[in-house]
Amino acid sequence: MSSSTATTAAARAHARAQEGATAASRPFVPPGTWPHPRTGSAADVPPDRLVWAEALGAGAATSAVLARGTRVQLTDVDGGACAHVVLLRADAPWERLNVADTVKVLWQAxxxxxHVLLSDQGRALATVVEDTSGHHDVLCGASAGRLFTTAAAKHGLGERDVPxxxxxxxxxxxxxxxxxxxxVNAGPGRSVALRLELPAIVLLANSPHPLADPAxxxxxxxxxxxxxxxxxxPGDPQWTSxxxxxxxxxxxxxxxxxxxTA
Known part of the structure; x- marks a missing residue:
């Protein structure tokens, strides 16, 4: 055992000393304390209304359980992010994102x-409501299987639950x-925002694209x-798109x- 953690008091002091340490990936930031600029629709949201605020570094994964109607904005800070997203219905997690149906049923490659992200039950899981990137992929899946499995385990889910x-x-x-x-990446500062149409478990990983050159x-x-x-x-433009x-x-x-729950 390290001398810095050899006793309970020393271990507590060591743990508390880590507060404020910087890292490529920072966990949830309490509402009102987000230290970075906010772009897109998020710029108009009072800080104390944020329910999720996180900076995700390379090779990191995270998750959250969010209510129906929640807006989720992802921002590619420096032009190198690759955000892999899996959605599972929070109150019935056997219903989940189906990228094949999202492509073929809605004629949107x-x-x-x-555009709408479909579940495997033919329901709308989420809608893309803003997009300043224009470079996304629902054809190749992800190279983040282990990251997703780790994130899913926090919700009692396993590898077979991750589509x-x-x-x-x-x-x-x-x-x-x-x-x-x-x-292809559109460059730094681009963002995309999703509107959740069902309560959802959001699994998110930031790792290289499967077709990226590993070298x-x-x-x-x-x-x-x-x-x-x-x-x-009903009556919203997306409803009748x-x-x-x-x-x-x-x-x-x-x-x-x-x-x-409507």
Whole structure:
């Protein structure tokens, strides 16, 4: 045992001395104390309304349980972040993000503002409400399996509970011959915001894209901010953006009405 922690009193002093230490990945920051600039919609949110504030470094993962209607903003601070996101329904975690259906049912291979993330039950899990990046990926899954498994374990979930992820800030395109391009990043300071249409367990990992060159790939800092809001409603532009989106929102609203959570 280290001499600095050989006794209970010494161990306590050592632990308390770590307060304020800097690291590439910082855990949740209490509301009102977020030390970084806020961009996009988050810039107009009073600090004390934040329910999640975190700086995620390279190779780090995190998670949160968030209410229906919550806005989650991800910001690529220096142009090198690669945010892999998995969503599971908080009150029924067997319902989860289905990227295959998100692509084929909604006819949307390339995510952007207004697009819907579908669950495996045909419901809208989340909506992309803002996007200043334009470079995302729902075709390749993630290279963050171990990170996701660690984050999922905090919610009593295991490896089999983690589906393929949606990836933000590192976009790929499909060529005419079916090949995939190397991931492209739009540059520093770009952000994307999701509106949660169901209460969700959000699993988030910041690690290289599966198609990135392992010899040169680096991952930059990711900022995560979330605050309360409202879910998409009939009459909102996204609700009627396509017949498929409308059915997904209707499926979500019908289920929430039945559960008394609409």
């Amino acid at each position: 390339y995510l952007g503002a207004g 393929p992820s949606a990836t933000f800030f590192q976009g790929v395109r499909v060529a005419d011959d079916g090949s995939l391009s190397a991931p 040169t790939a680096t991952t930059g800092t990711l900022h995560v901010l979330a605050w309360p809001g409202g879910a998409t409603r 396509s017949p498929e989106a409308r059915r997904a929102y209707e499926n979500t609203r019908t289920d929430c009405l039945a559960r008394g």
